[in-house]
């Protein structure tokens with residue numbers, strides 16, 4: 001390798017234009033990273049990978065390419081189309097195909113999306129893309145400024161690249177090690193050094209990163225869909241791992257600098273599963289994939305008609321020691337947890353608490369060795385959920401993860417994992433992620449209730465049959481509600497809506513309401529039907545739509561009372577009832593149906609018409625359904 005810089009030149013801080021009045025502001029990111037080295041055109045592979053990762057963030061994007069003895073950076077505020085246009089201009093102006101490069105798609109919570117804040121951040125010698133937060137970036141920046149570095153962006157990542165630059169004397173690994181030893185925070189980093197034009201470097205701490213293995217080419221990525229078109233073989237990097245990746249070799253070093261091998265995994269997701277397959281939106285595709293996803297989640301664990309979680313660690317002795325269950329998650333996964341509480345308490349007769357992960361960690365929870373912590377997460381990378389998991393584990397809890405992504409941080413930190421097999425979920429608003437989480441929770445509850453001797457054989461057999469019937473019920477829920485598109489046309493202009501229900505219907509109402517607001521931007525609230533009258537009913541006015549979930553048949557009469565209350569105040573009612581229950585026609589203006597069956601498992605089929613309702617309302621309103629504003633699929637910062 002031709003290192004043409006001399007040490008003195010390297011030490012000299014390079015002056016970059018200062019941004020007048022630039023604010024020192026931390027830039028929180030949860031982003032997509034991709035890296036490529038090999039014979040293909042790096043621009044194409046990186047753009048393709050970023051397209052697959054755009055769900056992780058989409059307010060700006062950029063590439064850094066090793067070309068012509070230097071690093072060429074092209075970046076742009078806005079969606080990938082803006083970056084693509086810039087790249088086309090550069091190609092027209094003579095940019096050759098590169099064979100080694102890194103790319104990034106960004107979602108900012110601080111620091112406005114702008115060209116200058118976009119990644120990669122660079123010096124003439126090194127360029128990085130970063131997912132995570134550098135907590136002590138302020139102090140580091142002051143030190144670097146004293147050395148003569150100037151800053152153009154508001155990001156912590158620019159501080160990091162200049163810190164690496166200041167440690168670089170021709171040895172990339174040494175520079176990374178020395179720089180990162182001074183950093184507090186979380187990061188997944190992909191790095192290009194000008195003097196190493198055929199090598200990618202990467203480091204991982206608390207933010208996900210995988211290495212993909214090809215034939216004569218290798219990849220880095222935040223997530224599997226980014227590389228699936230090229231290879232299925234990958235390794236998940238572990239905490240503190242550092243990687244040197246060339247076209248013909250990948251070398252991984254652990255946090256102590258020892259060369260290590262990481263397990264090579266094979267992604268069984270097919271490429272089709274990560275693409276739209278003829279549907280106008282990923283969300284609609286994923287709604288329709290729910291029967292198959294639930295089959296994949298449940299059927300391998302029901303053998304000869306009996307649930308078997310296939311988790312040897314969770315044995316009879318362990319189960320008997322559990323005196324309480326804590327369910328912890330964020331967003332939709334927390335809503336799945338709410339349903340889980342009703343089901344586990346009802347079947348296992350063990351007290352269950354549900355916690356928002358972001359709240360649990362700051363409230364000194366009563367968690368100990370007699371606690372089973374069930375962590376629910378689609379991505380397995382949600383920062384708040386990871387922090388809550390760590391907190392409870394430190395207090396002695398035994399941790400079961402219900403998680404979709406194999407090898408994710410949550411899967412690895414937990415004592416054992418019950419994987420949902422939803423496959424890749426691309427739409428930001430989760431659908432099959434939720435129903436597979438519900439299925440896993442049902443499976444757990446039935447299995448544990450039997451092991452604990454809390455249900456008799458007849459009930460057990462009944463529930464197992466219900467578990468096996470779930471995929472068909474979900475399909476029926478899709479088929480029964482073809483008119484939902486028409487109903488969305490009727491109600492899409494509402495400024496606000498309410499969702500009410502009791503018991504499990506209330507938990508499902510929370511999720512139905514969240515789906516609507518996430519993708520249609522219509523304000524909506526979910527209320528326990530009996531609680532509405534204690535204040536919130538003041539918001540019900542003439543023509544306001546109230547969605548009334550009435551799938552808990554034992555509580556139907558109570559729901560009728562609540563429907564009457566809102567109708568008396570001028571509301572219109574969209575009722576959701578079990579198929580064949582004609583009583584709803586007398587109460588509601590419009591009706592959705594969910595197939596009947598075990599009321600304890602009602603949330604799974606009944607959410608389907610609500611997912612479809614949210615989808616079609618958003619479509620009527622011309623919203624960007626798969627990439628709603630302000631949201632990110634995987635929230636890897638606190």
Ligand code: G6P
Nearest residue numbers: 330331332333377378379382632
């Ligand atoms: C984000 C997503 C939500 C998701 C939540 C938890 O906010 O937009 O759809 O429910 O994170 O994600 P997890 O991957 O832990 O299930």
